[in-house]
Structure formats: C-alpha cells, structure tokens
Amino acid sequence: MGVQTDKVRFNVGGKIFETTATTLANAGRNSMFGAMFDDQWNFRPREINDEYFIDRDPECFPILLNLLRTGKLHVLPSIPEKLLYEEALYYGLLDNVRSAKWGRFDGNKLKLTSSVKGPALHDCTAIRASPDGGCAVAHGSIVHVYNWMLEEREPLNLDYRIVNDIAWMDSENIVVSAGQRLGEGYGGMGLFSSSTGELRHRYEVKSQTAGALCFNSDGKIFACCGGTSSENGIGVWDQLTGKQVDIYKSTSGRFLGNAGKIEWLDRSNCLFISALSPWGKDSHVCLLDIRTRKKLIWSWSELAHIDGVVYDAIAMEESNSVCLVNEYEDLGFLDLRSAVPSIQWKPSNLENRKYDQTCYPKLALHDGQVFCSMDDGISVFSGPDKVLTSSLGRSCGGSIRDFSIGGDRLFVLHNAENMFDVWEAPSPPLI
Known part of the structure; x- marks a missing residue:
C-alpha cells in the first residue's frame, strides 16, 4: 500500500507541477479543481506517485497556480493576455484572475481602461454588463455581445424587431425583449446563447x-x-x-x-x-x-414636478427609500414607509450641467453607491447621506446614452460616436 499524502501532482502538457489540496481549495467550488474534493473540501487520498494529466498550455498553468497560492497575478511579458484568460476560463479561475487584475469595484477609484467603437452612428440605445465582465449592446434589431476580453461574439438577431431591453440570466444566457415587427401585431421575447448567438427559446x-x-x-x-x-x-x-x-x-x-x-x-x-x-x-x-x-x-405619482422633471428612479432597500434624479441632476428621495410620500430633494451643486435631449439622466445603485449619468459624465454619490464624492468623464464620445455595472466593471455607452467605455478599479500594488 502506497503512502497517503495531501500533495497533488499534475502533468500539464508534459510538465510536472506539485501543489497541495489547501492551495487548490482557493480555486472555489465551481472551479475544475473543486470537483477533486468532497463537500468539506477534503481531498481524497491517492497514491503519492499518482498524477493528473491535463492537456493544456504548460506555460500558463504555473501563473494560475501561483495566483491560488498568493492571490497575486504575475504575468510574464511573453504570455499573451488572451491565452491566459482562455486558460483561466477552462480551469474556472476567471473570477480569481479578475479580482487580482482589477481590484475591488469602487466608484471613487475607477479609471478609464478602454473604449470600443460600435458598428454605426447614433443607433445604439442600451448597454447591459454581464456577470463575468462582458457586455451586450442594443443596436436597432441587433444585440452586439462582447466577452470578458471585449471581443465581439456572434450578434443576436431579433428578426427586424426593435430591441427594448436586455437582461443577463447568467454569463451564458441572455433574454431580449422587442417591440412588434412591421406589419405584425405582436412583439417578441427570446432566450439567446451569449457565445453562439443561437435562439434557444422564443417566449409568447x-x-x-x-x-x-x-x-x-x-x-x-x-x-x-x-x-x-x-x-x-x-x-x-x-x-x-x-x-x-x-x-x-x-x-x-x-x-x-x-x-x-x-x-x-x-x-x-x-x-x-x-x-x-x-x-x-x-x-x-x-x-x-x-x-x-x-x-x-x-405608490407615488405626480403630474407636475415643481423642482424639475424626474427622469429615473432606483429602489434602495437598505434605507427603505427610492432615489430619483431630475433634469438638474438633483437627487430626490421618497420614503417607502410613508403612506403619502413626498420628494425630499438634495441639490447636487453641479453648475451648468446640461444634457442631450435624447440622452436622459439615468441612475444605478452598486454596493451602496449611487451612480448618475448627465451629459458626458457620471457622478458618484457615496455614504449614508449620498454625498457627491467623484465625477467620471471624458473629453470625447458625446452624451451618455446608457450605462451599466457588472463583473467589476462600469460600461458607459455614448451617443454621438456610438462607442462604449470601460471603467475599472486598478489592482492593488504588488509588494
């Protein structure tokens, strides 16, 4: 009978690597390594000379193994980023790579890292972030899908129906709603594959x-x-x-x-x-x-707003309130516990802010921070009193049509140049 050990040996593309069950447990239950353990993360003992053969790239494996050991991502200049991400996706370690590369999402620390040009001018209407750092952009009757490397996948075709909304069921499935097609009386809604563009189900x-x-x-x-x-x-x-x-x-x-x-x-x-x-x-x-x-x-309703037209609203469950934004980028709050709610306005103190009449102000809530788009910039409000703490903007791209937060990224869709920007929090410095 062989000696039992916690050591695990891998043969990856002909190269031998050794590690421990404790290190592999850092990969998480949903990773490929998670299948090697029981529900309590106990590794089943094997003979010491046993090894697992994996027919993958042997140059990327030590980078990912070191990531599990240290929580830090050290990539050699000779390793293409796309190759590393593909290997991370195979092993189920993409979340680990993203956490090490981008850092914790914080609206006050975001930096503009890339911009992606769309296929045509003025026709994109909505953008939705995916759970794994990609996004989907509505463009007429087409939805353009981008993966975590911001590479465009096969588009989703709505058969000449104008896209109304996009929602990610998970990183592989997208639900799209649309209005009626010319000459037909009904709209449509379908479930699509984000990787192949295949229509998987049509809802009545x-x-x-x-x-x-x-x-x-x-x-x-x-x-x-x-x-x-x-x-x-x-x-x-x-x-x-x-x-x-x-x-x-x-x-x-x-x-x-x-x-x-x-x-x-x-x-x-x-x-x-x-x-x-x-x-x-x-x-x-x-x-x-x-x-x-x-x-x-x-419920709350009002036919005329003394303090300006209200353009968007978001629910804030933790504070039992609803946040509103008007045409001056003032934030208003409604108390969900009030039988007859009235708006309590808080001026944003932003001077001379105007917006494109086709790009109305919009709101989003993420980790307690409120994000508000106006013209070509986004304001970040933080803390229990939702105080303005930072502004995100750029010199070109035009007014903001829509924006979305997901996968530790902020995606901003511009109107005039039909492009979207990607904002990320920088990774922690290596010590």
Missing part, C-alpha cells in the same frame, strides 16, 4: 410589445407588456418551461405595461416599477407584491 408575448425585464431568485422572468389588448401589464414566465404563468394588470391606468424599469427586490419579495415620462406627465413609481395577487403596496 400576447401584447403588442415586450419592454423592461428582470428576474427573481425563484426562476421567474418579468417583463412589461404594453399595448391595447387586455394583456397590458407585467407578464410572468417560468425560466425552465418558458411558459407564461401570470400577468399583473393595473386597475388605475396603463403604466405597468409601459414602465421603463422594473427591478426585483430580494428582501421585500416585491417588484419595483418605475414609469417616468420625459415630459413630466403620468409619472408613477410603485411596489407590487406578487404574493398578494396584483396588489400595489406602495
């Missing part, structure tokens, strides 16, 4: 258009469904079967189906719905409790 949309999208942790897809039919409201689909299982309609108007943004709030088990008009009329913000069957448990 009974109303004239499918708009804003979101998911919840129970495997449900929510989409705003606008139109003149009785199906106007927010439709619900099952992710596994693809079948529509419910629709929530409004008894006080048509704003549910025409909402520009919906978000699932995990702690509240509610849908946050924002239907804001750029003309300052028929603006609504509400919470919908799906457990009580189509009941609005909180």
Whole structure:
C-alpha cells in the first residue's frame, strides 16, 4: 500500500507541477479543481506517485497556480493576455484572475481602461454588463455581445424587431425583449446563447410589445407588456418551461405595461416599477407584491414636478427609500414607509450641467453607491447621506446614452460616436 499524502501532482502538457489540496481549495467550488474534493473540501487520498494529466498550455498553468497560492497575478511579458484568460476560463479561475487584475469595484477609484467603437452612428440605445465582465449592446434589431476580453461574439438577431431591453440570466444566457415587427401585431421575447448567438427559446408575448425585464431568485422572468389588448401589464414566465404563468394588470391606468424599469427586490419579495415620462406627465413609481395577487403596496405619482422633471428612479432597500434624479441632476428621495410620500430633494451643486435631449439622466445603485449619468459624465454619490464624492468623464464620445455595472466593471455607452467605455478599479500594488 502506497503512502497517503495531501500533495497533488499534475502533468500539464508534459510538465510536472506539485501543489497541495489547501492551495487548490482557493480555486472555489465551481472551479475544475473543486470537483477533486468532497463537500468539506477534503481531498481524497491517492497514491503519492499518482498524477493528473491535463492537456493544456504548460506555460500558463504555473501563473494560475501561483495566483491560488498568493492571490497575486504575475504575468510574464511573453504570455499573451488572451491565452491566459482562455486558460483561466477552462480551469474556472476567471473570477480569481479578475479580482487580482482589477481590484475591488469602487466608484471613487475607477479609471478609464478602454473604449470600443460600435458598428454605426447614433443607433445604439442600451448597454447591459454581464456577470463575468462582458457586455451586450442594443443596436436597432441587433444585440452586439462582447466577452470578458471585449471581443465581439456572434450578434443576436431579433428578426427586424426593435430591441427594448436586455437582461443577463447568467454569463451564458441572455433574454431580449422587442417591440412588434412591421406589419405584425405582436412583439417578441427570446432566450439567446451569449457565445453562439443561437435562439434557444422564443417566449409568447400576447401584447403588442415586450419592454423592461428582470428576474427573481425563484426562476421567474418579468417583463412589461404594453399595448391595447387586455394583456397590458407585467407578464410572468417560468425560466425552465418558458411558459407564461401570470400577468399583473393595473386597475388605475396603463403604466405597468409601459414602465421603463422594473427591478426585483430580494428582501421585500416585491417588484419595483418605475414609469417616468420625459415630459413630466403620468409619472408613477410603485411596489407590487406578487404574493398578494396584483396588489400595489406602495405608490407615488405626480403630474407636475415643481423642482424639475424626474427622469429615473432606483429602489434602495437598505434605507427603505427610492432615489430619483431630475433634469438638474438633483437627487430626490421618497420614503417607502410613508403612506403619502413626498420628494425630499438634495441639490447636487453641479453648475451648468446640461444634457442631450435624447440622452436622459439615468441612475444605478452598486454596493451602496449611487451612480448618475448627465451629459458626458457620471457622478458618484457615496455614504449614508449620498454625498457627491467623484465625477467620471471624458473629453470625447458625446452624451451618455446608457450605462451599466457588472463583473467589476462600469460600461458607459455614448451617443454621438456610438462607442462604449470601460471603467475599472486598478489592482492593488504588488509588494
């Protein structure tokens, strides 16, 4: 009987490497190495002379192994970055590489690292960050998909329907909603492969258009469904079967189906719905409790805004409030606990800020920080009082059409030059 050991030996492309189970455990359960351990991260004893053969590049393996040992990424100039990332993806170590390369996401530390030029001018309308550091850009009836190396993959074709919204189910699956095609009465919604562009499932949309999208942790897809039919409201689909299982309609108007943004709030088990008009009329913000069957448990609406038109809203569950932004980039707050909520404005103190009439101000919330786009820059508000702490901007690219945060990156889609910028936090200095 051989000697039992915690040592693990690999033969990678003909080169021998030795490490320990403790080092490999730093790869995480979802990595290729995670399959070698039981649920308690105990390595099954093997003979000391046993080795695992892996038919991969032997030059990248020691870089990734050292990353697991030290948490630091040391890449030789002779190793192409693309090759290293492909190897990291194979071993399931891309998150480890990203953490070491980019550092922890912080809006006050972001630096512009790259810009990607789009295929045509003025036609891109939305950008959505993927969980693994890539993104998707809506361009007419096409969605252009970029991987974590910012290389364009096969585009998603919506069959001449104009894209309304994009949502990443995970890093490999994208749901896209679209309006009706010319000459047809109904819109569409489909599930696509982010790597091949293949249409994996087509969802039935009974109303004239499918708009804003979101998911919840129970495997449900929510989409705003606008139109003149009785199906106007927010439709619900099952992710596994693809079948529509419910629709929530409004008894006080048509704003549910025409909402520009919906978000699932995990702690509240509610849908946050924002239907804001750029003309300052028929603006609504509400919470919908799906457990009580189509009941609005909180709402705010106002036909005219004394302090400027409200353009976007985001829910802030931790503070039980809703953050708004108006045309002057002033932030406003609504208390979710108030039966008759009113806006408490906080001036941004930014002077002479204007915006392109086709690029309205937008908001995003990430790790307690509020991000707000205006003209060609993004302001970052931090702390419990949401104080302006930094501004991100550039000298070219034009007004900001849309922006999105995901995969430790901020993606900013510009209007005039139809390009998107990538902002990242620098990695910690090597000691």
